[in-house]
Amino acid sequence: MKTYLITGGCGFIGSNFVRHLMASDKSSRIINLDKLTYAGNQQSLEDLADSSRYHFVHGDICDRTLIEGVFNDYSPDVVINFAAESHVDRSIGKPDDFIQTDVFGVFVLLEAAKDHGIDLFLQISTDEVYGSIDDGSFSETDTLMPSSPYSASKAGGDRLAYSYFVTYRIPVIVTRASNNFGPYQYPEKLIPLFVTNALEDEPLPLYGDGKNVRDWIYVNDHCSAIDFLLREGELGETYNVGGGNEKQNVDITHLILKQLEKPESLMRYVEDRKGHDQRYSLNCDKIRSMGWEPKHSFEAALEQTIEWYKSHEEWWKRLKSGEFLEFYKSYYGLELT
Ligand SMILES: NC(=O)c1ccc[n+]([C@@H]2O[C@H](COP(=O)([O-])OP(=O)(O)OC[C@H]3O[C@@H](n4cnc5c(N)ncnc54)[C@H](O)[C@@H]3O)[C@@H](O)[C@H]2O)c1
Structure with a gap:
């Protein structure tokens, strides 16, 4: 053992x-x-x-x-x-x-x-x-x-x-x-924040022009x-x-709003993060050549993730309170109602 x-x-x-x-x-x-x-x-x-x-x-x-x-x-x-x-x-x-x-x-x-x-x-x-x-x-x-x-x-x-x-x-x-991304992610991070804000009809705060690229797994x-x-x-x-899924933040935002049938007017551009890295990208040939590869398609996994937050309100609702609200306001200049 x-x-x-x-x-x-x-x-x-x-x-x-x-x-x-x-x-x-x-x-x-x-x-x-x-x-x-x-x-x-x-x-x-x-x-x-x-x-x-x-x-x-x-x-x-x-x-x-x-x-x-x-x-x-x-x-x-x-x-x-x-x-x-x-x-x-x-x-x-x-x-x-x-x-x-x-x-x-x-x-x-x-x-x-x-x-x-x-x-x-x-x-x-x-x-x-x-x-x-x-x-x-x-x-x-x-x-x-x-x-x-x-x-x-x-x-x-x-x-x-x-x-x-x-x-x-x-x-x-x-x-x-x-x-x-996936279930149980603290709702300050982009995907759970945007999904849970959208579920509550709150604005989705996008840094800068929203075109920063991340690879998602x-x-x-x-x-x-x-x-x-x-x-x-x-x-x-x-x-x-890496997951091999490079996406601009703005594209992810559109996907979330579309799946939740929420209006694009919820998108809110806010002042960029200080020192915001433009793009992250990984070459994963080393681990892939050994036989590992990701099994989940980005679109299907994002859909499942959104569904998980929809059905686990009791998990995330209590986290979006107290100190979280102060942090949120100081970074995005927005208040959650
Ligand atoms: N989330 C991502 O997208 C991502 C991507 C690549 C790597 N990572 C790395 O993966 C790891 C986990 O990330 P995550 O997103 O789950 O982070 P998280 O913030 O959700 O969780 C961190 C956990 O560490 C605990 N912790 C913090 N300080 C501690 C301490 N001093 N002693 C003991 N426990 C402590 C916290 O209570 C929490 O449970 C981190 O090392 C992170 O740098 C995260």
């Missing part, structure tokens, strides 16, 4: 991955360690609470004593680090927590892995570490040019993990995925790529994980 320490498992991708792993490796034991920041939500995994294979630990990856205790108590074979401050807009207003969790927190986990010995440390990084590209796509060996405090802190954690492979032979793999495809790399990934290597 393998023990997996999943950090940040109450967030969007982490919770989807925990559910994926519970099904894909039925003999696994999963320790989900999460600080439960505003983005962490135990409700996303409440169906697993009674499973003897699933254990939740409330804690911070920056807390060395706590992490040491978790490694002593559970002796994980595999660590997958999803824990991060993850929202670019928030990193512009207050970078502190990003540097702390996304760099120092990774250091704490790597140190514990060094002291205790593990089979694999998988660091979940992001395509944003490369920065923006006008033409072509980034390969794993391209220069990192992160341009927000979020992407710079993620680049720090990404390369720190690699340095522990080179220096201490810690069995590290790094993944850099593109923009994920359905979260289940990201989970299958991580699972694949747990088995097939080479230690010390970095893998781009």
